[in-house]
Amino acid sequence: xxxxxxxxxxxxxxxxxxxxxxxxxxxxxxxxxxxxxxxxxxxxxxxxxxxxxxxxxxxxxxxxxxxxxxxxxxxxxxxxxxxxxxxxxxxxxxxxxxxx
Amino acid sequence: xxxxxxxxxxxxxxxxxxxxxxxxxxxxxxxxxxxxxxxxxxxxxxxxxxxxxxxxxxxxxxxxxxxxxxxxxxxxxxxxxxxxxxxxxxxxxxxxxxxxxxxxxxxxxxxxxxxxxxxxxxxxxxxxxxxxxxxxxxxxxxxxxxxxxxxxxxxxxxxxxxxxxxxxxxxxxxxxxxxxxxxxxxxxxxxxxxxxxxxxxxxxxxxxxxxxxxxxxxxxxxxxxxxxxxxxxxxxxxxxxxxxxxxxxxxxxxxxxxxxxxxxxxxxxxxxxxxxxxxxxxxxxxxxxxxxxxxxxxxxxxxxxxxxxxxxxxxxxxxxxxxxxxxxxxxxxxxxxxxxxxxxxxxxxxxxxxxxxxxxxxxxxxxxxxxxxxxxxxxxxxxxxxxxxxxxxxxxxxxxxxxxxxxxxxxxxxxxxxxxxxxxxxxxxxxxxxxxxxxxxxxxxxxxxxxx
Numbered sequence: 017x018x019x020x021x022x023x024x025x026x027x028x029x030x031x032x033x034x035x036x037x038x039x040x041x042x043x044x045x046x047x048x049x050x051x052x053x054x055x056x057x058x059x060x061x062x063x064x065x066x067x068x069x070x071x072x073x074x075x076x077x078x079x080x081x082x083x084x085x086x087x088x089x090x091x092x093x094x095x096x097x098x099x100x101x102x103x104x105x106x107x108x109x110x111x112x113x114x115x116x
Numbered sequence: 117x118x119x120x121x122x123x124x125x126x127x128x129x130x131x132x133x134x135x136x137x138x139x140x141x142x143x144x145x146x147x148x149x150x151x152x153x154x155x156x157x158x159x160x161x162x163x164x165x166x167x168x169x170x171x172x173x174x175x176x177x178x179x180x181x182x183x184x185x186x187x188x189x190x191x192x193x194x195x196x197x198x199x200x201x202x203x204x205x206x207x208x209x210x211x212x213x214x215x216x217x218x219x220x221x222x223x224x225x226x227x228x229x230x231x232x233x234x235x236x237x238x239x240x241x242x243x244x245x246x247x248x249x250x251x252x253x254x255x256x257x258x259x260x261x262x263x264x265x266x267x268x269x270x271x272x273x274x275x276x277x278x279x280x281x282x283x284x285x286x287x288x289x290x291x292x293x294x295x296x297x298x299x300x301x302x303x304x305x306x307x308x309x310x311x312x313x314x315x316x317x318x319x320x321x322x323x324x325x326x327x328x329x330x331x332x333x334x335x336x337x338x339x340x341x342x343x344x345x346x347x348x349x350x351x352x353x354x355x356x357x358x359x360x361x362x363x364x365x366x367x368x369x370x371x372x373x374x375x376x377x378x379x380x381x382x383x384x385x386x387x388x389x390x391x392x393x394x395x396x397x398x399x400x401x402x403x404x405x406x407x408x409x410x411x412x413x414x415x416x417x418x419x420x421x422x423x424x425x426x427x428x429x430x431x432x433x434x435x436x437x438x439x440x441x442x443x444x445x446x447x448x449x450x451x452x453x454x455x456x457x458x459x460x461x462x463x464x465x466x467x468x469x470x471x472x473x474x475x476x477x478x479x480x481x482x483x484x485x486x487x488x489x490x491x492x493x494x495x496x497x498x499x500x501x502x503x504x505x506x507x508x509x510x511x512x513x514x515x516x517x518x519x520x521x522x523x524x525x526x527x528x529x530x531x532x533x534x535x536x537x538x539x540x541x542x543x544x545x546x547x548x549x550x551x552x553x554x555x556x557x558x559x560x561x562x563x564x565x566x567x568x
Contacts, residue, residue: 030364031154031155032366033154034158035251035543038363038365073367080363084369086368089251092253092542093543094158099473100473101155101156106477113479
């Protein structure tokens with residue numbers, strides 16, 4: 017087991033418009049990409065962000081050694097309930113997640 | 117071949133002046149710069165204002181107007197004034213007029229307005245021409261009429277119409293980030309897939325290079341694709357930095373929707389020409405129905421916030437219970453004294469140092485040395501929000517965890533303790549509108565300013 021952030025190059029999250037969030041896991045090498053792509057379950061990512069698994073779009077991009085997740089923002093950008101206007105802080109949830 | 121010079125990812129973000137000078141010396145066909153996005157939140161569109169300082173905007177726009185005069189080519193800005201509302205276009209036009217006078221330039225300026233009247237959008241809705249995108253909020257005619265600003269995102273057709281007026285400067289309201297870069301290459305019959313893809317890679321300036329802060333890049337478009345060259349002295353573009361940029365702020369790394377179709381980069385080939393330039397070919401433009409995306413913002417209540425600092429260990433350890441007890445008591449008092457029903461206002465306590473960033477999603481658990489209690493009141497009117505903020509005040513200052521202890525006093529960093537934030541806005545459209553004529557929802561106004 018390891019924290020995802022300790023084995024990959026970078027985890028980045030950002031708004032994809034006001035209603036969607038996209039999270040990119042830059043693995044940095046083919047080996048780490050293979051490990052992360054295999055061990056990172058979409059269901060766990062959905063639970064981490066409190067969204068339905070069916071709403072999570074996942075892209076395993078071997079050419080870039082990137083695993084990408086896009087899903088409706090946990091809160092719509094800029095509403096009274098929103099805490100993170102640019103959506104960049106949500107990356108830490110994945111960064112600090114333990115994976116096998 | 118069409119050479120597009122892109123000075124920065126957004127006017128107001130700063131850029132490398134030496135790199136801009138190199139770009140001008142390379143004889144571009146057009147200078148294109150982005151002026152905004154939704155990324156800073158709904159308040160800018162709601163109010164129709166820029167998020168950047170007027171002085172900074174004027175200083176950077178001055179440089180670009182001088183670069184335009186030297187290069188003798190059009191200068192185009194998209195999504196002027198952060199939000200691209202008509203008032204933001206006029207704001208930048210006024211700055212342009214001042215600069216033309218100060219610089220002794222005589223320039224023809226085309227303003228492209230993207231603002232939409234609520235009545236027009238409501239009628240389009242009735243006619244079935246407005247369709248929600250995935251994740252869109254429910255929207256009806258009443259909601260549309262409650263918007264303080266609605267804009268439609270222009271594509272290359274509207275930018276081309278503005279360029280066809282012979283304007284030296286085009287100040288466009290809301291456009292897609294890519295349209296200002298792709299417009300001239302597409303008008304001159306460069307490969308459409310390459311034009312849109314290059315525009316997407318270039319829309320953030322040097323973000324798709326190894327030195328994002330350098331800002332300035334140039335892209336050469338032709339009939340088979342595009343070549344990206346960063347102009348910062350140490351910036352390099354690599355097949356990785358260029359191909360990875362399709363990930364950025366994009367839900368799908370292969371597809372980008374634009375007015376009149378979509379870009380598909382699944383089969384794109386990225387070739388390093390040397391250690392700093394990248395060539396891209398094989399991107400595909402797939403024509404579709406002509407639609408433009410709509411954005412709208414409306415007032416969602418008025419807010420008052422305050423910050424209280426807890427440093428006492430016992431209160432830090434029990435901060436959540438303390439804050440929620442205050443919120444519960446103050447809700448009751450507010451209902452009693454303001455006449456508002458409990459459902460009409462909210463009092464939210466965010467604990468800075470504990471979970472203010474992630475709220476219920478927070479997974480970290482450590483006891484901090486101090487906690488900032490950010491109290492957020494949202495109410496239908498400013499006066500009501502201010503009243504409730506003041507009802508909170510004595511509790512935040514003195515509320516004790518238990519009844520049988522000396523009265524505590526907590527740290528307020530400010531006097532007055534409450535800060536009125538004015539209106540809070542929310543985005544309420546994530547829809548597309550079908551158009552028979554791309555210009556049907558946009559307006560052009562051409563004027564000459566300055567003297568030379």
